Amino acid sequence: MSIRRNRPLRGAIVGFGNVAVEGHLPTWTADRHFAIQAICDADPARLAHAEQALPSARRYAVLDEMLEHERLDFVDVATPPASHPSIVQAIAEHNVHVLCEKPLALTTDACNKIRAASHQAGVVVFTVHNWKYAPIIRTAKRVLRRGELGPLTELRLDTLRTAPPGGAADADWRLDPSVAGGGVFVDHGWHALYLALHLLDATPVAITARLSQRKFTSTSAEDTAECTIEFPGAVATIFLTWAAEARSNSGSITGARGSLTLADRTLTVACPGREPTETAFAQPLSAGSYHADWFTAMVEDFREEILAPTTRGDNFREAETTSRLIELGYRSHAAGGVRVPFDEPLPPAEPSGD
Ligand SMILES: NC(=O)c1ccc[n+]([C@@H]2O[C@H](COP(=O)([O-])OP(=O)(O)OC[C@H]3O[C@@H](n4cnc5c(N)ncnc54)[C@H](O)[C@@H]3O)[C@@H](O)[C@H]2O)c1
Missing domain, CATH: 3.40.50.720 (NAD(P)-binding Rossmann-like Domain)
Incomplete structure (x- = not known):
């Protein structure tokens, strides 16, 4: 077509x-x-x-x-x-x-x-x-592409919320795994996982996840998730919660020659022997839940995939990898927080939510 x-x-x-x-x-x-x-x-x-x-x-x-x-x-x-x-x-x-x-x-x-x-x-x-199109993430990615930090060794991403976002049709669906597919590990975890893949630009080796309920205990959905993803030469640590006292997004990326810190609206790049540079962005990462401006930037890539078939593939592979990390993360948690290799063979799974 x-x-x-x-x-x-x-x-x-x-x-x-x-x-x-x-x-x-x-x-x-x-x-x-x-x-x-x-x-x-x-x-x-x-x-x-x-x-x-x-x-x-x-x-x-x-x-x-x-x-x-x-x-x-x-x-x-x-x-x-x-x-x-x-x-x-x-x-x-x-x-x-x-x-x-x-x-x-x-x-x-x-x-x-x-x-x-x-x-x-x-x-x-x-x-x-859409989070890949947040101006602070795009700027961070440009710093990483320039290689200023050297080979990357560590990444940390923290997403803190005081409650799940409410849905228009049924305010509680995010706490119902049969509709939401899981809890915070699915809802915010999806973003954090593809961001880790994007920023480290590497294929995962293994995942370890621990999920818990700290505030919303009336359903089986986890409201808190802590996971570690191993990459060749680097480790990503992701923390997500709906049980925080205040809302924020933060993170850091460390390389052999420097580090980069994301603190909601501020990006700091620190390399030994140089003054750290600090860039402030108009919107904190944690502002709002819908990010229409990030979506606007993203749909150009969707349109390009439709019009130019040779550009297809990367987005789907990223979604496949993210989906697999979530599936393996739940398996890790179910087995007591064990390390699960990314290439672990999986039997065909039940439909999500069952
Ligand atoms: N990318 C982001 O930043 C971001 C932000 C918020 C939500 N989301 C995602 O967007 C999706 C929707 O979230 P929301 O907050 O808009 O939820 P919502 O509850 O506000 O809206 C969902 C809508 O889907 C309708 N619906 C449900 N099942 C349907 C069906 N089978 N056929 C037709 N309509 C159906 C509901 O009636 C409702 O109007 C979720 O997957 C959520 O994870 C993404």
Whole structure:
């Protein structure tokens, strides 16, 4: 399916909740390369909101009906996590490109099925990795690319929240693993894991994870996760919690010749023998949950994958690796926090949430 560059891509949204409205719609309505012509949501109240927010879009309660009736280039999937694999597969099987909110899937088995469906149809499945487009992360990555820190040895990323973000349709779904696929390890962990892969630019060797409940104890979802990922020559430590006293994002990256510190809105680069440099950014990393400006920057890469098939692959591989790390992290925790090699053979897993 080849598409002319000079016409807008015809899109639809499935799941018209908070992230679709606050994080995606501002881009879809402002960017002339895209035209959203339909919206699907299972909740009539959200469809009523869609009528207000984007009156020109046709509205559907059922995805299959939308896929049957609309001529689409892509669908933006913004439903809760456990529904993503089946929705993504259904869209790909209609020969339509997919932009999927994180997480794409939570098992290697589900990723394999999505890969097969997208290859069969020749369509893009692109997972939202918007934190890579945060200005402070882009600047940090430029410092690392210049090699100023030397070979990297350590990375640490901390995400502290006082509670899970609320969903528009069901405020509690993030604490229900049958809908969310897990707890904080899935919700914020997905971002932290692909950022670790991106910043270290390496393939994981093993993961060790310990999950706990410190504040939200009424469900089986973990509200706190601590994990260590080994890479050749480097170790990443990730800490995530919904049980913090205050909200923040911070981190550090250490190399043989220097270090870099991320403290919400401030990036500091320190190399021995030189004055440290400090850059302050307009927005702290922890500000808001939807980051429309990061999404705006990211969709250009999605569009490019659609228009130029030779650019495809990196985003999907990153999502596969992230998904596998989460699957292995849960296995590590279930076995008492043991080290699990990244290439450990896995039997086909149960669908997430079971
Ligand atoms: N990348 C980010 O920074 C970021 C930020 C927030 C949320 N997210 C992700 O976005 C997704 C949605 O999160 P949210 O906060 O918008 O949730 P939400 O609850 O506000 O919205 C989800 C919407 O999907 C609808 N829905 C559920 N199942 C459906 C189905 N089968 N068919 C059609 N509609 C269906 C619901 O009615 C609801 O309107 C999640 O996967 C979440 O992890 C990502």
